[in-house]
Amino acid sequence: xxxxxxxxxxxSFLGVGFGPFYLFNQSQARLPCKPLGEPQPSVKWFKxxxxxxxxxxxxxxxEADGTLVITKVTxxxxxxxxxxAQNYLGKANATAPGILLxxxxxxxxxxxxxx
Numbered sequence: 001x002x003x004x005x006x007x008x009x010x011x012s013f014l015g016v017g018f019g020p021f022y023l024f025n026q027s028q029a030r031l032p033c034k035p036l037g038e039p040q041p042s043v044k045w046f047k048x049x050x051x052x053x054x055x056x057x058x059x060x061x062x063e064a065d066g067t068l069v070i071t072k073v074t075x076x077x078x079x080x081x082x083x084x085a086q087n088y089l090g091k092a093n094a095t096a097p098g099i100l101l102x103x104x105x106x107x108x109x110x111x112x113x114x115x
Contacts, residue, residue, distance in 0.1 A: 011035045018096050021096060021098045024102070028073070037087050039088070045081065059074070081095070082094065
């Protein structure tokens, strides 16, 4: 009888897209963090090297899949965002800018036509 095979590896962001994040003033923003790792890594967010606090009285929410939600973007939300993923085998970080932009109606969508 053989023991069951168990694969485990430390978190990694190799081959995973991360940022930049475009933050539209006065709108909700979603910053995804999808690290690879087994077991599934836990996620912690930092803004400008300071840990982000989540909760009922915070403008930041952390979803179960690691996505950071900014409920209503303000001028103070621009900066550098880091997602730290950690499991018992190690940790990895990914960092990208949060670029503050004006209201959505100032952004013109382009229509792509393929012929």
